[in-house]
Amino acid sequence: MTSGLSHSAWVDNRDEIILSVPTEFSFSQNLHYLSRASNECMFHIQNGRLYKAIPIGQDSQVVEIHAKNDQGLTVRFLSPSLPNEKVRTEVARYVRDWFDLDRDLVPFYELAAGDALLKQAVEKFYGLRTMGIPDLFEALSWGIIGQQINLTYAYTLKRRLVEAFGRRVEFEGETYWLFPTAEKIAGLSVTDLDGLRMTTKKCEYLIDVAQLIVEGKLSKELLWDGGDYQTAEKRLTSIRGIGPWTANYVLMRCLRMPSAFPIDDVGLHNAIKFLLGKEKKPTKAEIRELSKTWTNWESYATFYLWRFLY
Structure with missing residues (x-):
């Protein structure tokens, strides 16, 4: 294994790689999030499987991603010519980043258990990860x-x-966009x-x-x-x-900074309004008060609350 990924992070079977996943991970939750936009053009979802062209330098790899009982994430290479180990490693890194698999969510779940808003969110969306945009x-x-x-x-x-x-990639009758x-x-x-x-x-x-x-x-x-x-x-x-x-x-x-907090986001305001059963959206001062215990987890708190709407 090369390029900074540990041996325990993935298993290399050449035609596919199997990424280890944390206990606090649900592929179905993340797939449900990704399927919310009918006009998405960067990937396809079919029969519980995710298909995407992943950019690797000037090239790309079309892959199929699926999971069995959340015991690992299988990334299968669809091209008839198998990529070399360096490319497979880059794909593994991309997918781990995309699904934020190296984040330990245990502290966030412990925090959320005592928070009126977040408790509802983590119970409903347990295993959800902040799906990233690596580029x-x-x-x-x-x-x-x-x-x-x-x-x-x-x-x-x-x-x-x-x-x-x-850039358009054609493969077996499907179009994939980069x-x-x-x-x-x-x-x-x-x-x-x-x-x-x-x-x-x-x-x-x-x-x-x-x-x-x-x-x-x-x-x-x-x-x-x-x-x-x-x-x-x-x-x-x-x-x-x-x-x-x-x-x-x-x-x-993209940067995966846990303290990132788009506090002015309309969706965040509407989610809090919905969960509190209020007629009016909260003020910024009220959101700051509600979020004062979210320190270093503001980004995940926001993402989980968004899921009530998106």
Whole structure:
């Protein structure tokens, strides 16, 4: 085994890899979350199995992911030519990151057991993981696209972007899409994005972010370099078009920072309103009071509460 994954993290059978999973993991819960959007274009779900093209450098691997009784996550390579060990390791790392398999949720569940809001969430969605977006440009793009519009329309805009500028992989009659690279978008103008029917400002933000990534001025490594959540948040919000909501969404879904907290998120407000049986959404001050015991688990608390709505 290579590239930082321990021998216990996965079993390599060449045509498939079997990832070890924590006790606090439910594939069905995560699959149910992934299946909530009918217009998703980055993967397929069929008969309890997940199909996706995973980007590996300039190449990709189409895989099938399934689990038997949550005893392990089986990732089967569908290409007739088997990938080498380095590629298999990269795929294993990607899937572990995507499902956040290396996170110990026991402390979160212990915290939630004594919290009126979270207790209901973990009982209903036990085993759910914060499904990630491992690629920084994809995460930032999704955050920018989703600003101030409903989720259904956000998926429509994402599909338009992916199908216009992403890479298409055809396999056994199915089409798999890879998200556009930062290099691809960095070389475009706002006029090139006219067909997406997205606001001019969002088009500008996407191109600006892509250029920062291509120029080496923005990366996951640079965001982690400060060593803490506040520093990373400040670096992101210093970029035009990235406010606190987008920054925290990215830190939550891509950087996996447990303290990331999109406190202004409408979905979070509505979930709390629903669980408390209130007529009005909570104020930010009320949310801060409700969340004061969530320290270092704000991102997971938010994700679990979102599940009541999404």
